[in-house]
Amino acid sequence: MLDRTLTMYPYQAPLRDMRFVLHEVLHTADHYAAIGRDDVTVDLMDSALEECAKFAQEVVAPTNAPGDIVGVRWQDGEVITPPGFKAAYERFVADGWASICGPTEYGGQGLPEGFGGPIGELLVTANMSWKMYSGLTDSAILALQVHAPQWIRDLYLPKLVSGEWTGTMCLTEAQAGTDLGILRTRAEVAGDGTWRISGTKIFITSGEHDLTGNIVHMVLARLPDAPPGTRGISLFLVPKFLPDAAGNPGARNGVSCGRIEEKMGIHGSATCVMNFSDATGWLIGQPHQGLKCMFTMMNHARLWVGLQGLAQSERAFQGALAYARERRQGRAARGPASPDKPADALIEHADIRRMLMTQKALVEGARVLNYFAGLQMDRAAHHPDETERRKGADLLAILTPVVKAFLTDSALEVTSLGIQVHGGHGYIRETGVEQYLRDARIAAIYEGTNGVQAADLLGRKVLGSGGQLARLLGGLIGAFCQRHAGYEELADFVPRLTGLLKEWSEMTERLAARIARDPDELGAAAVDYLNFTGYLCYAWCWAKMAAVASTALQRGTTERAFYEAKLTTARFFYQRLLPRAEAHLDATGGGAADVMKLTPDQFAF
Ligand SMILES: Cc1cc2nc3c(=O)[nH]c(=O)nc-3n(C[C@H](O)[C@H](O)[C@H](O)COP(=O)(O)OP(=O)(O)OC[C@H]3O[C@@H](n4cnc5c(N)ncnc54)[C@H](O)[C@@H]3O)c2cc1C
Numbered sequence: 001m002l003d004r005t006l007t008m009y010p011y012q013a014p015l016r017d018m019r020f021v022l023h024e025v026l027h028t029a030d031h032y033a034a035i036g037r038d039d040v041t042v043d044l045m046d047s048a049l050e051e052c053a054k055f056a057q058e059v060v061a062p063t064n065a066p067g068d069i070v071g072v073r074w075q076d077g078e079v080i081t082p083p084g085f086k087a088a089y090e091r092f093v094a095d096g097w098a099s100i101c102g103p104t105e106y107g108g109q110g111l112p113e114g115f116g117g118p119i120g121e122l123l124v125t126a127n128m129s130w131k132m133y134s135g136l137t138d139s140a141i142l143a144l145q146v147h148a149p150q151w152i153r154d155l156y157l158p159k160l161v162s163g164e165w166t167g168t169m170c171l172t173e174a175q176a177g178t179d180l181g182i183l184r185t186r187a188e189v190a191g192d193g194t195w196r197i198s199g200t201k202i203f204i205t206s207g208e209h210d211l212t213g214n215i216v217h218m219v220l221a222r223l224p225d226a227p228p229g230t231r232g233i234s235l236f237l238v239p240k241f242l243p244d245a246a247g248n249p250g251a252r253n254g255v256s257c258g259r260i261e262e263k264m265g266i267h268g269s270a271t272c273v274m275n276f277s278d279a280t281g282w283l284i285g286q287p288h289q290g291l292k293c294m295f296t297m298m299n300h301a302r303l304w305v306g307l308q309g310l311a312q313s314e315r316a317f318q319g320a321l322a323y324a325r326e327r328r329q330g331r332a333a334r335g336p337a338s339p340d341k342p343a344d345a346l347i348e349h350a351d352i353r354r355m356l357m358t359q360k361a362l363v364e365g366a367r368v369l370n371y372f373a374g375l376q377m378d379r380a381a382h383h384p385d386e387t388e389r390r391k392g393a394d395l396l397a398i399l400t401p402v403v404k405a406f407l408t409d410s411a412l413e414v415t416s417l418g419i420q421v422h423g424g425h426g427y428i429r430e431t432g433v434e435q436y437l438r439d440a441r442i443a444a445i446y447e448g449t450n451g452v453q454a455a456d457l458l459g460r461k462v463l464g465s466g467g468q469l470a471r472l473l474g475g476l477i478g479a480f481c482q483r484h485a486g487y488e489e490l491a492d493f494v495p496r497l498t499g500l501l502k503e504w505s506e507m508t509e510r511l512a513a514r515i516a517r518d519p520d521e522l523g524a525a526a527v528d529y530l531n532f533t534g535y536l537c538y539a540w541c542w543a544k545m546a547a548v549a550s551t552a553l554q555r556g557t558t559e560r561a562f563y564e565a566k567l568t569t570a571r572f573f574y575q576r577l578l579p580r581a582e583a584h585l586d587a588t589g590g591g592a593a594d595v596m597k598l599t600p601d602q603f604a605f
Contacts, residue, residue, distance in 0.1 A: 008432035009319040011061040011126050013053035016562065018118050019046060021367050024548045025541075031375050032112055035382040040112060048111070052097060052122050059088050060126035067129045067268025068435045072209075074260040079208040079270045085130055089163075089211045097123070098134055098163025103145065106157035113381070114374035117307060121367075124304075125311035128439050129268030133166055133206045135304055136297075140167025140218050143297040144237070147285040152237060155247055156216060166212050169297060170201040170219040170238075170274060178452055180291065181229040185221040185276065187236060187283075197221050197238055197281040200258070200273065203446075207272030208240075208257035214249045215240040217274070218297060219281060220290050227288065235290035236281035254279035265438030298447060299396075302404040303373055305447045309407035310366040312440035316411075316418030317359040319433045323422050324352050346421065354576070355417045361542070361573040362410045364566075368541035370407060373399040391472065398461045398469040399537075405453035406534030408443035415440045454526035457533065463512055463522075470508055477501050477540045484543070489550040492571055493543040500536050500581060507532065507585055514591065524592035528584040535581035538573065546570035 022028045023042050032040040063084035073080040092098055101116040102108020111119075116138065124131045141160050144153055159165040176183040185199025197219055201207075208215065217238040226232030241249035258273035285293035324347040328338075332348035346352045376399065379392030415437035419426035426433045444450045462470045481498040484490050511529065514521040549566035557563055 008065050009322050011057050011315065012318060013049075013057060013122050013125075014314060015049060015053055017364060017367065018049060018121070020545075020548075020562075020566075021371055022118060024552075025368055025544050026371055026375065028114075028371075028375065031379070034388075035112070035378055036384065037112055037382075040115070045115065045118075048100070048115075049118060049122070052119050055091065055095060055097060056122040056126035059091050060123055060130060063088050063130055063268070064127040065432055065435075067127060068432075068439075069267075071267035072260060072270045074257070074270075077208070077256050079210060079257060079260060079272070081133070081209055081211060081270070082268045085133070085268065086211055088130060089133065092134065093163035098137075099161050101138070102141065102161035103157070106153070106161045108161045112378040114371070114376075114378045117303070117371050117374035120304065120307055121311055121314075121370075124308055125314050127268070128308055128311060129266045132266065132269045133209060133211055134163060136169050136205060136301060137163070137165075137167040139169065139297040139300040139304070140216060142300050143218060143235075143293060144284065146296050147235070147293040148237070152282060152284070155243055156237070156239075159214065159247060160216060164212060165214040165216055166206055166209070167216045167218060168204055168207055169294070169301065170204050170207070170217050171294065172201060172203045173199070174202055178449065180220065180233065183220060183222065183233065185219065187221040187223050187234060187281065189224075190280070195236060195281045195283060197236055197276045197279045199276050201276070202273050203261065204272045204274045205446075206270055207274040208260075209270050213241070214243070217255060218284070218294070219276065220294060221281075223287055230291050232288055233290040234287050235284045235293040237284050238276065238279050238281040242280060263442075265435065265441055299400055300377075302400050302447050302453075303370070303377075305443050306366075306370055306373075306403035306407040308443045309409075309411035309440065310363065310370055312436045312443070313359065313363045313366060313407075313411045313414035316415040316433060316436040317356070317363050319431065319436070320359060320418045320421035321356060323425075323431070324356060352421060355421050357569065357572045358577065359414045359417055361569050361577055362414050362538075364545070364569065365538035365541050365573065366407045366410065368545065369399070369537050370403055372541070373403045394465075394469050394472050395476070398457070398473050401453035401457040401461065402530060402533050402537055404447060405444070405450035405530055406537070408440070409450055409531075410534075411440040411443060412437065450530075451527060454530040455522060458511065458526045458529045459522050462508060463515065467508065467512070470505070474501055474505055477536070480540060480544065484547055487547070487550075489554075490543065490547055492574060493539075493546050496574055496578070497539050497543050500539055500578075503585055504532060504536050507588060511588060518592055520592040520596050524590075524595040525588040528587040532581050532584040532588075535578055535584070539578055539581075542570040542573045
């Protein structure tokens with residue numbers, strides 16, 4: 001059964017493109033120098049990426065197919081991860097990849113948080129399910145750093161930072177998914193400074209597994225005197241094993257895995273029902289402020305989920321490209337490309353090119369936007385200038401829902417195209433490309449569905465800030481347009497981007513006025529608004545890439561093929577994909593009236 005690994009595509013880390021984005025487009029080293037981290041040089045980043053790429057390609061990627069085929073198993077409350085997961089995890093910890101961006105005061109190597117994006121991309125692309133066991137640990141570390149008392153930080157963070165223990169996020173209950181205000185898990189005072197947590201959480205990623213000696217659950221629960229709704233939720237830390245004073249796992253706590261879910265994808269990731277039965281927990285943050293604390297974790301995790309979209313897209317693109325170069329069917333329209341062969345390679349056909357170019361344009365645009373958003377985390381946390389910190393936080397706030405939703409929605413298109421390029425050979429399991437679509441599908445759902453992200457962008461971030469966050473993002477894009485307005489070689493991009501920005505501002509104002517009159521207008525317009533914003537951001541990213549590429553070409557670069565491909569892809573994005581933005585703009589013009597008009601009975605007869 002595992003023979004499928006032999007026919008699957010190996011993972012090739014796209015290091016040249018990652019370096020292009022980090023060094024040439026985003027000038028990451030300058031950014032780090034501005035926050036006092038001039039030790040994070042181009043050379044340091046490159047050597048970390050190269051080493052991590054080797055680990056991802058050689059150790060992690062081979063576990064991807066077994067993870068999908070064998071999947072995770074549940075036996076008597078214990079979860080058994082797929083073949084190879086444990087060995088790869090042990091290497092991940094021993095070689096220091098788990099702690100690469102962890103805080104130095106707790107044993108981490110202290111590389112900036114934003115650099116966790118490119119490193120994470122390599123590992124998630126190699127095997128998304130495997131990376132999920134450590135994915136939420138980074139978010140838990142952040143939440144504990146910000147909200148936990150000192151003694152908890154001292155006891156738990158060294159183990160979480162090293163990767164010796166992993167973390168979870170326990171929010172969802174059967175009746176409470178998007179609506180956390182109706183969650184029922186209870187927390188009773190124990191009298192010794194701890195709390196007794198009881199209730200059942202569902203869909204908990206990595207709630208139970210065999211990779212580490214302890215699991216630290218971050219659990220939302222209600223205190224006995226809690227007000228109803230989201231204002232009555234508190235956050236608790238509940239370990240699987242209660243650590244002794246030296247930090248070693250001691251007595252088993254009252255938390256257990258009731259079962260794991262059968263799923264469409266990410267078969268190697270354990271999605272657990274977790275039963276808390278008088279489990280000992282510690283309050284993190286203030287009583288009734290749990291959702292606020294959890295948002296520290298969720299915002300971080302949302303960028304990670306965006307990264308999952310990029311990762312699955314990259315993998316699907318690599319598979320489609322390899323197949324299109326190899327598989328021979330039909331003749332090229334302009335005459336045989338390989339007259340000595342019975343047929344030409346698929347890549348000679350314009351429709352196959354359309355699909356590959358779409359994949360390439362969406363993948364490379366996603367990489368720039370994701371890394372750019374990651375940089376704002378460090379700017380917000382560490383820039384010496386308060387105004388810059390504020391700007392970083394505000395940009396991160398407006399970009400997080402865009403990165404989470406736009407990258408994961410476009411991953412569904414890119415991974416589906418990956419199957420389409422393979423024809424029937426993509427739909428059957430042998431080539432492994434259908435796994436990318438199945439794995440990518442969840443990313444549009446968890447960490448707040450993409451509908452929730454859209455409402456967050458338009459409702460909370462744009463309108464909730466009185467338009468200030470939109471003006472900040474628009475100002476950044478507008479400043480780019482002004483700086484590059486007179487350049488003839490960018491004439492295909494800058495005027496169009498300038499026009500798009502104007503349309504975005506006008507649409508935002510129109511929607512603000514309509515939403516003030518009818519609250520349903522927000523839900524009716526939000527997804528189209530987010531998609532328009534996504535295309536605007538990608539257009540900005542592609543114009544930035546085009547500017548770098550045309551400068552390199554003018555300067556007589558020795559890598560002409562690389563930069564010419566960038567310029568051509570930028571043009572493809574503007575000509576073939578950007579027109580979709582106008583359709584989203586038009587759709588918002590339709591308003592909420594017809595969306596809401598039918599009674600529930602009128603939907604089907
Ligand atoms: C594989 C997997 C892993 C997961 N991992 C975790 C985890 O680690 N921790 C955790 O706590 N949870 C986890 N989840 C749960 C996940 O976050 C939820 O499934 C998600 O938040 C949606 O909740 P729900 O499934 O109850 O859907 P619902 O909330 O019932 O939503 C159903 C639909 O209605 C829409 N909707 C709901 N409310 C509104 C509204 N007010 N306005 C407009 N539309 C609305 C939603 O967008 C969605 O389209 C995981 C889920 C899965 C499947």
